[in-house]
Amino acid sequence: MNPEQTNPLFILTMGDPAGIGPEIAVKTLHNFSSHFDIAVLGDLSVLIQAAGFVGLSPRFNRMLSAKDFKRSAINVIDAGLISPGQFEIGKAQPQCGKAAFEYITRAIDLAMRNEVAGVITNPISKESLKMAGINYPGHTEIFADKTGTSDFTMLFLLKNVGVAHVTTHCSLKEAIILISKERVLKNIHLLHKAMKNLGIEKPRIAVGGLNPHAGENGLFGDEEINHISPAIEHAISEGINASGPYPPDTIFMRAFKGEFDGVVSMLHDHGFVALKSLDFEHGVNITTGLPIIRTSVGHGTAFNLAGSGEASTESLKSAMNAAYMLYSRGRRS
Structure with a gap:
């Protein structure tokens, strides 16, 4: 040796x-x-x-x-x-x-x-x-x-907040089509496990919406009603501390103020625009799963x-x- x-x-x-x-x-x-x-x-x-x-x-x-x-x-x-x-x-x-x-x-x-x-x-x-x-x-x-x-996802870690992305490297048109209950739930599971691995015993997971204002109860799209909310409800039934869907324009501000430990983001740029605008130099990518x-x-x-x-x-x-x-x-x- x-x-x-x-x-x-x-x-x-x-x-x-x-x-x-x-x-x-x-x-x-x-x-x-x-x-x-x-x-x-x-x-x-x-x-x-x-x-x-x-x-x-x-x-x-x-x-x-x-x-x-x-x-x-x-x-x-x-x-x-x-x-x-x-x-x-x-x-x-x-x-x-x-x-x-x-x-x-x-x-x-x-x-x-x-x-x-x-x-x-x-x-x-x-x-x-x-x-x-x-x-x-x-x-x-x-x-x-x-x-x-x-079963894997891209986790971005910044200032002790983890962000998982339901869709990543694809066109915006394709990303919208890919949103499903199963895909959202998988990312909730992966983020929950990753944050526990990083030392948070009971992670508070916030789930972002896809549409402006998280759809405003169906006024601006129905993905939240048909896919995202059912995934959150399923996660809650499993004992995961998940909540949402929250408007994507405010969810990250709330997380970095300490309200949540992790965020599930529907789109690559929902997450990364917010994260890199806050701090471009200190973020880390972790492939979970x-x-x-x-x-x-x-x-x-x-x-x-x-x-x-x-x-x-x-x-x-x-x-x-x-x-x-x-x-x-x-x-x-």
Whole structure:
């Protein structure tokens, strides 16, 4: 056993090589010290380039397995997939999408084999994935597919409030069609379990409406009457502290004032507009329902900042801490 590797070891995927992922990984892990350890799964040559962008000269350690971990260095499982001369910083490219996808699948494999405590992900470009012929709308769906998980959702955690989204990466037209009692109830269940895993014994779950004013008793749509309210009633009958549906324009304000522990949002942008307007830097994505821990930064590749060395590391730090919190409670996400 490696005497330097006594803490739980998490894998951090490098993210899209052309985005800010390599830079924030280097900035965060330079002189990093905590009660858990991190190894980057990516391309060492890209991380070395990123160190130059952020003005650092860290020591890197190439790992083949956990026994190679060295606490005095930035530890890297070098995928050997792409190097700086093979792509352009700050734009979507198929070779970057292919590499980013490979980092993710290798990290999932390590976690599924219990060789690491969990996976933390840096941002990828959905456009780069598509250009590479990889037809997943995002991280969440990749993790679900590769772990064989059918019941899952995207949970966004900010200021101790968890938000689950009934629909995510699809058109608004499709999202409205997807709203059903079964889908809403599944997300209530997943959010309730996730918040308990995060230490809240009896989570107060608020469910948002789909339509303006939560439909105003059918004046502005009947999805609340036909699907959302029946799901809430079912959850209550199971002993879950659920309530709603509440107007989506006020539900988040009430949650962040302390009235609720979690919110089930019908639409991607109902949740994320509110969350990212409140605090863009500290939010964390958690994929709930998986057999492994997976947390992620709450932002994208920020191609406009790539190569500048100016990208914030705050969301990555929050994602790392959330992963350890889940691990320390003996929970999966």
